Amino acid sequence: MRRPVPQREAFHVSPVPTITLALAGAAALLAPAALHSSPATASESRTAAAAAADGVTASELLAEVRDCTRISTGLYRTDQGKAATVPVCGTDEAVFWKADMDIDCDGRPGTYCNVRTDPHFSAATAFAQSDGRPLSSEQTPFIVVPAPSTLWDHRAHGVRGGSVAAVIHGGRVQYAVVGDTGPTGIIGEASYATAKGLGIDPHPQRGGVPSGVTYIVFKNSRVSPIEDSAAAEAAGERLAQAFVSGD
Template sequence: MRVPSLTLAAAGAALLAPAALPVPATAVPPRERPAATDEGRVTAAELLARTDTCAQVSRGRYRTDADTAATVPVCGTREAVFWKADLDIDCDGRPTARCNRRTDPLFAPATAFQQSDGRHLNAERLPYIVVPGPSRRWNQRAHGVRGGSVAAVVYRDRVRYAVVGDTGPRDLIGEASYATARSLGIPPDPRSGGAPSGVTYIVFRHSRVTPIEDHAAAVAEGRRLAGRFITAAVADLPWRAVLGHPIPR
């Protein structure tokens, strides 16, 4: 954590102070980020700036809901794929007090990927995201995305780390577990919750957490990969120029 440097004037004043009357040292308050805005050292602003330009890797675009137009592309770099969409609540998997047939009319007792003990994921407790099922539009496996892949989810000034835990319809995008929504400050109720827009999903290519339910491991790996994603921005500039994409200034 950096501490602001003394100005030359302040330094000179300190040198001129009488030796018999030493000036008591005063602690300089450190520069801190707002509390509880992220789970790591990379900020939401840094990740949003890194994903500001889209090099589309999907052959087409996705709808965020069944009754909306297909406007969301999947974008990519050498380190990650990402998209910007809404957040619908996924309460599927193991039945819990907040995720069950009574609380969620679309509840399914299974997830595409399972825990190390063979049980389906717990959407109420485990932060995970949902990716579209593989299709000609986009086959996530060809881009290094699979069950247990590590993801950073950004909403407003918050960054949360999760894993790829479920798959959804092949033409829809923008969904995450009850636990993910709650950690981002998004209403998690499967009937009335979610966010209509403004959520960025970043999945780090060829990453994987084993076992998939180890959230602490997902956070640790997410922090490391998010840092690499940010520092790789400069290295990506020549590639952007070759691909005909604008170079950020």
């Protein structure tokens, strides 16, 4: 569930369809925020240094999404009441956007995501696990896409529940799946587990970051079962490698 957070740092959007997204600080490591203790997720985050040894780095991914060919009909807000500044962009292989990160703590209740910790908690997610239960925000790294609208319909661009995403912040990469939908005019939200994997405070009320998060979703990809975070990590590595190498 989207939370009000402090004023976001908006990035410039050109009135023409092709724009350039800011990359400042993408290669620098961000010191992790102080996190309250929680169970480890199945998919651990990788710093840029670790990624350089065994996989695609944050800077490599960001270089591929420097230029934005807009596929949304307009721009999204990062929060209610904020100016609409965020386009959804596309390539042949992926869709992407740069925004904030608010914490989606919805889904199966747990120690850190429940009605006591989150006054806006919902025990449902748009996409369910293989056993029919809602996803666990604490255990499954997932991102939230805006619900389909005339602004943008993710389904028309090869994005659905279980699609593989690379989420980038502060030089770190966290692979995730599309697991929930949000308001039609707002973008920039991910699960507790996604935030934790990136070193971002995952608390449902005070957590998140106001800017600097890049979301890349690989078209026509899918993890099944959707809750298999190890499979999402493996698929993400493979798709990211193909994305940066042009294969």
